[in-house]
Amino acid sequence: MCFRSSFTVRFFGFSSRYKEGAQLQKVLEFIRRQRARFALKKAFYSAGLFIPYKNGDKTYRIFPKIHSVKIDDDQTEYVFTLINGMDPKEVSKKEYVFMQHFGANIELDGDHKTFTLTVYRKTFPKELKYNYDTFFPVIDELDLPIVAGMDRHGQWHVYDAIDEPGLLISGEPGAGKSSQIRSIITTLIQYKKPHELEIYLGDLKMSEFHLFYNIEHVKSVCIYPEDLRKMLTYLTEEMKRRGELLNKYRVTHVNKLPESEKVPYILICIDEFVMIMDDKDMKAMLIQLVALGRALGMVCVLSLQRPSHDILDTKIRSCLTVRMGFRVSDFSNAKIIGTPGAEKIAKETPGRFLLKRSDIIELQAPFLDEKHAEKILATYKSSDWKNRFTGDSRPSSEPLTDDILGGL
Incomplete structure (x- = not known):
């Protein structure tokens, strides 16, 4: 009986530590996504991709809506939509701004409303010799x-x-x-x-x-x-x-x-x-x-x-x-x-x-x-x-x- 009780305590101790580790991982992932969102909003601001409006003496800015941020070892993928009234051509014109913020290894694709920005961590070899x-x-x-x-x-x-x-x-x-x-x-x-x-x-x-x-x-x-x-x-x-x-x-x-x-x-x-x-x-x-x-x-x-x-x-x-x-x-x-x-x-x-x-x-x-x-x-x-x-x-x-x- 004592052996079983001891085993149960150890098992639940491991389970508790595992849950704490999983929760910590989720918190860290959340923080990474929030930082990534903030980085994209900074790029929106630099590119002028926002609609200003006033409320009293204060001026506010409405940025494109960020729907998702997916982060893995190879890339970060953002999906965002423009606010109605924004010109989608401005996104393509300002691609250089996204490169200034995230580097040259990006892809920016979209239509009149929804866009996907992919930021790659890896790049191409400078020269790929034939072999x-x-x-x-x-x-x-x-x-x-x-x-x-x-x-x-x-x-x-x-x-x-x-x-x-x-x-x-x-x-x-x-x-x-x-x-x-x-x-x-x-x-x-x-x-x-x-x-x-x-x-x-x-x-x-x-x-x-x-x-x-x-x-x-x-x-x-x-x-x-x-x-x-x-x-x-x-x-x-x-x-x-x-x-x-x-x-x-x-x-x-x-x-x-x-x-x-x-x-x-x-x-x-x-x-x-x-x-x-x-x-x-x-x-x-x-x-x-x-x-x-x-x-x-x-x-x-x-x-x-x-x-x-x-x-x-x-x-x-x-x-x-x-x-x-x-x-x-x-x-x-x-x-x-x-x-x-x-x-x-x-x-x-x-x-x-x-x-x-x-x-x-x-x-x-x-x-x-x-x-x-x-x-x-x-x-x-x-x-x-x-x-x-x-x-x-x-x-x-x-x-x-x-x-x-x-x-x-």
């Missing part, structure tokens, strides 16, 4: 992985291009667009064997894809419009051939074709594709490839520097469901590509961009410079490579042994 081994575990189960980038929490964001085959990339020179395209192509070359993936490149600026000459996976690099026309014509015919195979075997995707009829995936990547959009035939072929490629294992990556409504019409935009918006000059350009906010990305953060899929998220792209890419790609070079639609044959950057000996 295939680092992200390989994340892409290992995907058919045709696109490595988008890393978020502020250190998580990689990837997706399968077989499920989302249309990608549009936009960004000013120096924003990181070229490195991202280089990274995407180089990753797929390492991930897939030449008989599993064919790559067709359009480089009308003649400056982006010279690294990919002589690569086994790459069937053509077109730098002239007339060669690009041949390439698109061939791909359109290949698209029809694959469609006939699906119809013949009554399947919905090339992945389901019998082993004897298996076809490689096709990646079509055209930099500054706007340069061919005035050509009705090439434009029609490109739209067809983007619109119908999903079931046929044909993926399109298109890029441009400065989007506009005239160039980027709704037909092609609606098919390019994934968007990567690097820094652009103004809100209009950012809105056209579907990544509003890309105009706010600082010049000091190359490689930072907004990824739009179902939602919009800010990411840092892995940086792959030309020298590093050349080292990676050297393994995949072929000595008898030919440029399919130009008849051009480029010598490998590494001379063959016979050539060296012949020069002795």
Whole structure:
């Protein structure tokens, strides 16, 4: 009996201490939330987001109503609503004030009434160097992985291009667009064997894809419009051939074709594709490839520097469901590509961009410079490579042994 009584006393003592600890924790959390509310009200005051009114000789201020404050290890999230009569545009205009109070690592989203301010404690790495081994575990189960980038929490964001085959990339020179395209192509070359993936490149600026000459996976690099026309014509015919195979075997995707009829995936990547959009035939072929490629294992990556409504019409935009918006000059350009906010990305953060899929998220792209890419790609070079639609044959950057000996 004494033993049981002693045990009961100890148990209730522990329970009492536990309750006191839990109550103290609640008090501390309440104090943290109150401090956070006060900090937000100070930001409202600095931004002039209040409605003044007088009561006798005293002037009072009505601030936006703070509905909730959620605090965890990674972030503090505020939800607030404006007082009727407040202009919601003033919130966006005064975003810099919130940055002055809470730092640059914030997100401010809202509509005409309700806004969410998220203050992050973690930030992006200053530079995210390309390392295939680092992200390989994340892409290992995907058919045709696109490595988008890393978020502020250190998580990689990837997706399968077989499920989302249309990608549009936009960004000013120096924003990181070229490195991202280089990274995407180089990753797929390492991930897939030449008989599993064919790559067709359009480089009308003649400056982006010279690294990919002589690569086994790459069937053509077109730098002239007339060669690009041949390439698109061939791909359109290949698209029809694959469609006939699906119809013949009554399947919905090339992945389901019998082993004897298996076809490689096709990646079509055209930099500054706007340069061919005035050509009705090439434009029609490109739209067809983007619109119908999903079931046929044909993926399109298109890029441009400065989007506009005239160039980027709704037909092609609606098919390019994934968007990567690097820094652009103004809100209009950012809105056209579907990544509003890309105009706010600082010049000091190359490689930072907004990824739009179902939602919009800010990411840092892995940086792959030309020298590093050349080292990676050297393994995949072929000595008898030919440029399919130009008849051009480029010598490998590494001379063959016979050539060296012949020069002795």
